[in-house]
Amino acid sequence: xxxxxxxxxxxxxGVAYGLLLFVVAxxxxxxxxxxxxxNLAHGTLYxxxxxxxxxxSDGTWGGLLLGLLAGTxxxxxxxxxxxxxxxxxxxxGHLAQALLTFGxxxxxxxxxxxxxxxxxxxxxxxxALDASVTLLGHRYPAYRLVFIVMAVLLAGIGTWVLTxxxxxxxxxxxxxxxxxxxxTGISPxxxxxxxxxxxxxxxxxxxxxxxxxIGPGPGTSESVLMLSLVVVVLGGMRSLxxxxxxxxxxxxxxxxxxxxxxxxxxxxxxxxxxxxxxLRPQRVxxxxxxxxxxxxARPSASASVKDRPASGLSLLLARTPGPVRQLAxxxxxxxxxxxxxxxxxxxxxxxxxYALALGLVAVSSxxxxxxxxxxxxxxxxxxxxxxxxxxxxxxxxxxxxxxxxLALAGGAAALFAAVTGPAVIxxxxxxxxxxxxxxxxxTSTAVAQMKSVTxxxxxxxxxxxxxxxxxxxxxxxxxxxYGYVLSAVAVVLVVTVLVLRSRAGQLLTGTRSxxxxxxxxxxxxxxxxxxxxxxxxxxxxxxxxLLVAAQQYVSPADVGFExxxxxxxxxxxxxxxxxxxxxxxVGLIVGTRDWLSxxxxxxxxxxxxGLFVVSVYLLPRGLAGVRPPTVRRWTARSxxxxx
Numbered sequence: 001x002x003x004x005x006x007x008x009x010x011x012x013x014g015v016a017y018g019l020l021l022f023v024v025a026x027x028x029x030x031x032x033x034x035x036x037x038x039n040l041a042h043g044t045l046y047x048x049x050x051x052x053x054x055x056x057s058d059g060t061w062g063g064l065l066l067g068l069l070a071g072t073x074x075x076x077x078x079x080x081x082x083x084x085x086x087x088x089x090x091x092x093g094h095l096a097q098a099l100l101t102f103g104x105x106x107x108x109x110x111x112x113x114x115x116x117x118x119x120x121x122x123x124x125x126x127x128a129l130d131a132s133v134t135l136l137g138h139r140y141p142a143y144r145l146v147f148i149v150m151a152v153l154l155a156g157i158g159t160w161v162l163t164x165x166x167x168x169x170x171x172x173x174x175x176x177x178x179x180x181x182x183x184t185g186i187s188p189x190x191x192x193x194x195x196x197x198x199x200x201x202x203x204x205x206x207x208x209x210x211x212x213x214i215g216p217g218p219g220t221s222e223s224v225l226m227l228s229l230v231v232v233v234l235g236g237m238r239s240l241x242x243x244x245x246x247x248x249x250x251x252x253x254x255x256x257x258x259x260x261x262x263x264x265x266x267x268x269x270x271x272x273x274x275x276x277x278x279l280r281p282q283r284v285x286x287x288x289x290x291x292x293x294x295x296x297a298r299p300s301a302s303a304s305v306k307d308r309p310a311s312g313l314s315l316l317l318a319r320t321p322g323p324v325r326q327l328a329x330x331x332x333x334x335x336x337x338x339x340x341x342x343x344x345x346x347x348x349x350x351x352x353x354y355a356l357a358l359g360l361v362a363v364s365s366x367x368x369x370x371x372x373x374x375x376x377x378x379x380x381x382x383x384x385x386x387x388x389x390x391x392x393x394x395x396x397x398x399x400x401x402x403x404x405x406l407a408l409a410g411g412a413a414a415l416f417a418a419v420t421g422p423a424v425i426x427x428x429x430x431x432x433x434x435x436x437x438x439x440x441x442x443t444s445t446a447v448a449q450m451k452s453v454t455x456x457x458x459x460x461x462x463x464x465x466x467x468x469x470x471x472x473x474x475x476x477x478x479x480x481x482y483g484y485v486l487s488a489v490a491v492v493l494v495v496t497v498l499v500l501r502s503r504a505g506q507l508l509t510g511t512r513s514x515x516x517x518x519x520x521x522x523x524x525x526x527x528x529x530x531x532x533x534x535x536x537x538x539x540x541x542x543x544x545x546l547l548v549a550a551q552q553y554v555s556p557a558d559v560g561f562e563x564x565x566x567x568x569x570x571x572x573x574x575x576x577x578x579x580x581x582x583x584x585x586v587g588l589i590v591g592t593r594d595w596l597s598x599x600x601x602x603x604x605x606x607x608x609x610g611l612f613v614v615s616v617y618l619l620p621r622g623l624a625g626v627r628p629p630t631v632r633r634w635t636a637r638s639x640x641x642x643x
Contacts, residue, residue, distance in 0.1 A: 009140060010259040011252065016144045018251025019151035020213055022244050023206040024224060025231035026158060027199030031079075033237040034171055035192040037086050038094045038430065040565075041105035043225030044112075045075045045200045049207025050216035051112050054121035057211075061126045064208075071208035072201045078108075079200020083193040089616065094430050095375055096616055099572050102565055103612025109221045110605040120217035147209055154205070159240055171195055222561070226441070227254075230273045233434055266445045274438035277431055278423045329580045330497055334490050341479045348595065349478045353485045353550040355590040358563070359583045360489060360543030362570040363496060364536035369568070370576030371500060372532040373512030374424065377433045377568055378440025381420070382413035382537035384447055384559035386544030388454055389413075391554055395463035402468045405545050406488060413541020417534045425529040440564050448556040459555030466549040475549060485546050492542055497579055499535075508532055566593075573615045575622025584623050588615075 024046055031039045049071035056067035082104065089096040124130075125143045132139040162168035170191050173181040178188035207216075214224060227250060235246030250269060257265040340352055361383045368374045386409030393408060394400040420439050427435055447454050454460055465474040468484045475481045499505060511518050511525050518525050548554050570589050574581030592611050597604030619626065 008135070010256045012135065012140060013144070014252035014255040015248060016148050016151075016251070017213060017254055018248035019148055019155070020206055020210040021224075021227055021231050021250055022247035023151055023154050023210075024203050025228040025235070025243050025247055026155070026240060027202035027206075028228045029232050029235075029237055029240075029243055030171070030195050030202075031199040032232070034174055035083065035195045036090070037083070037192075037196060038097045038101065039082065039196075039199070040098055040101040040225065041082060041108060042199070042203055042228060043221035043223070044105045044108040045078055045203035046207040046210075046214075046224045047109065047112055047216060047221045048075045048078060049204030050211040050214070050220060051116050051121065051207075052204070053208030053211045054123045054216050055116065057124040059124040059127050059130070061128075063124070064126055068205060068208045072205045075204020075207065076197045076201035079203075080193055080197035082200070083196035085613075086196075087189065087192075092620065094433070095369070095568075095572050095576070096620075098433075099569050099612050099616045102569065103609040103616070105221060105225075106605040106609030106612070108609075109218075110603060110609070112216075113218055114602070114606075116216070118218055120215050121211075123211040123215060125212055143212055147213070150209055154202075155240075155244060158202070162240065167194075226561070227269070229434070229437070230269050233273045234276050263449070266449060267442060270438040270441040270445070274423070274435055274442070277427065277435045277438070327494060327497055330493060333580050333583060334486070334493075337486055341482060346478050349482050350550070351590055351594050353478070353482045354547070354594075355586050356485050356489045356583075357543045357546040357550055358567060358590065359570075359586040360492065360546065361540045361563070361567040362574070362582045362586050363493065363579055364539035364543070365568045365571040366574070366576055366579060366582045367496070367500065367539065368532060368536045369571055370578075371505060371508045371512060372529055372536075373428070373515075374432050374529065374533065375429070375568075376424070376436040376536070377564055378436030378438070378443075379536065379540045379567055380559040380561075380564040381436075381440045381443040382416050382540040383544040383547075383563070384443050385416045386410065386413045386541030387548050387554045387559065388447065388460065388544075389541075390466075390545040390548040391460045391463055392453070394466070394548075395460070397464075400464045400467050400474070401470055402466050402484060402488070402549065405466060405549070406542050409541045409545035410538040411541075413544065414534050414538040416541075417537025418530070421530045421533040421537075425526060425533060437561070437564070441561060444556050444560045447559060455555070457556055459553055461553045463552075465552060481550055485550055488542070488546055492539065493579060493583075496539065500579070569612060573612075573619065573622055575624025578622065578624030581622050581624035588623075 028039060028042045031037050031042065052071035052074055053067035056070060057063050086097055086100060089100060129143040129146055131142050133142045133145065162171060170181065170186055174188045174191040181188050214220060231243055231247045231250050235243035253265055253268050257268060340349060361379050364379050365376055368376045389412045390405045390409050393405060399405060424432060424435055448457050465476065467474055475484055507523065507528055511528050515525055547558065566589055570585035571582050573588065574585030588611060589608065593604045593608045597607055
């Protein structure tokens, strides 16, 4: 009885924590389930409310009410503006929305820190609530008990509005049958805008009231977003009661679970999220993403030049052997990269080595997203496997020879992908995003927790440097490191491009664009997807090995959610069917985040977010779609002539 009694306070804390997450997650569920917007800026809306409430809090009821009003209105307006920004992307699938909202989240988070400072703000609750009360023999903060009551009221009001009012009926109709709603004279677009404004207002109100529980600080947005995603996945997209139960369960894991089983608690949330997604019947998963626009546009490009006379250059391209023609863009890029040691300074060369290593993770996302139709958000998991296997092998004295390290890292990452792949390939669309996100977060958590093996959050360092070839010397300067990384990346990418342009790549593309027809024709689609997932894992694992060779250090921050998101977004910016475009996308991201931001210290996320927002509007087909008309004509004519 004494042990149970000692856990009373953490258990009540879990209820308060869970109800806070419920209010936030309900808004996220509305935005996604009704308006169809994958809002990765939802945590930032919470942060807007939290910062506003903390700034206006002065220990009085007036300060709390003023903060609640201002924070709710500010976040609601931000939600409405986000709806307007996302509307032009409604037909381009969830990846474009993810790129936009992630960019807006980076910009908003950076602006909040610039305005309010990088330290966590103190929150002063009304003096009457800044005390403890007796709860079953224990002292407990009065504010948290009052918050529980307020959260229950918010939940009740929200449920009543959705189920008992005309506005709620319009929201449900906008999700179930928008065409019929339009016939009644109600604009589905207006409903979607109202839903996102309401979702933002809910998040803002939760931020103001929940600031004493999850306070405003630099990591608040990401933490709240992750927890809200877990709640929505566990509870179900359209079930408020399910979300409520899931939120309370997550709250208990975050408080009571940490108290009872601190070693297991970090794994429970994302393990439960992955299990729910894997075991949930596929009939409730979200629709598969449409094929990339660039791929769909190819036949028309060929048809538009079919009857034009072929130029000499077109005939030359047509007579060029297929493998040479397919590798030409990559060869040009690699040749330009080879000149870097003579053109750029040491710091830029170091960034280039890092970008090339990250580029393999992004290319693996391109293979899986653009060719296999599996939009992944957890390729840092095999990336981490490759990185830590390389570091451990060098530290233990097993090997520090580059080719052996690459083979070991690629093999270990491929094995990891083979184990996790069956759970991923049975899903489609956004469900794949969520499963791979859970796998990535579980891997990152394991890396941080296994301190005796990985060094934990302090990182893994002080191991022998890589030797590029047997009998060679250790890599000791940036030029040598860059040469090794570029050589390895060149070999891996040449093989990747040849495979993608081969019969295997055609089968994979057919699986993405016409899966039902492929299955009806007797093709083992699941086997194709699993092999692609394993190959993508091997690519990411080799990238992890090169990361260790480049920076002689690896930590959980190098393999966390932010890196996974950047790799995926680099693939989207580059064009999800273009290896060269993806590499250029990585270069843009790393250059903006680490090089360009040096001219404006502290605002790297703002610049990077701006890059994402501009890219999603101006490059609907990615960098691969930006080709002069003459190049498009030459390419189409050569394809026509060769056929």
